Amino acid sequence: MDIRDKVMLGSAALLGFGIVVGGYLLGDGLTRARAADRSVTVRGLAEKDVTADLATWSISYAATGFDLPTVRAEIDNNTKELQAYFKSMGFPANALTPVGAGVNQYLNNGVNTITITQRMLLRTTDIARAQKAVAQQFDLVRRGVTLQEGSGMRYSFTKLNDIKPPMVAAATRDARAAAEQFAKDSGADVGGIKSATQGYFSIDARDGEGGDGGSDTPYKKVRVVTTVDFYLK
Secondary structure: OOHHHHHHHHHHHHHHHHHHHHHHHHHHHHHHHHHHHOEEEEEEEEEEEEEOOEEEEEEEEEEEEOOHHHHHHHHHHHHHHHHHHHHHOOOOHHHEEEEEEEEEEEEEOOEEEEEEEEEEEEEEOOHHHHHHHHHOOHHHHHOOOOEOOOOEEEEEOOOHHHHHHHHHHHHHHHHHHHHHHHHHHHOOOEEEEEEEEEOOOEEEEHHHOOOOOOOOOOEEEEEEEEEEEEEEO
16 A cells, blocks of 8 residues: 555545544534423413502582573582582592583473583592492482492502512412423423513402492402423423
């Protein structure tokens, strides 16, 4: 075998070795890539019972008659009675404010008829007092004030930002528990978080109480669902 043949043989051997090594590294890399790509997507839920910290009562009432001064006088009297009612309940004067009024004039069987509608808003952070005012609102009827349909108390929870971080953390822990159960059933272990998506926060009446459009409740349930993709190893 001359020197040229030996060089060619050596080059072929090196090439073959390189292919083997390259194939091994490629295969090992693909194996590691597949292992790194193994993941499980689960959802975590967090719930928290809260009590509303703001009550708003939209109040509408009307008076109807045949001349403007008489109708206006009735509306003014109703407003005074409404203010007296809330004062008797212990609300400060600035808790009740006018938010609008409307005048409708029309002919009824050829008779000029006038209706004035007044809208007031009660806004308070005293939830217990607000509940008491609603419970005793029939006293307004005794005072001659008839509330129109759609007048109702609404309770709101305004401190959502204060409870968001711990609720997201709780939802993530719930998601990890679900992932660990899945991994246990499939003979794997749960690694770190590959990706995560926070769902929206919902605030609803607790245990189906109120919230039917005609009434509301200060007792709420806050919910959030997170979607988390965990690595499996």
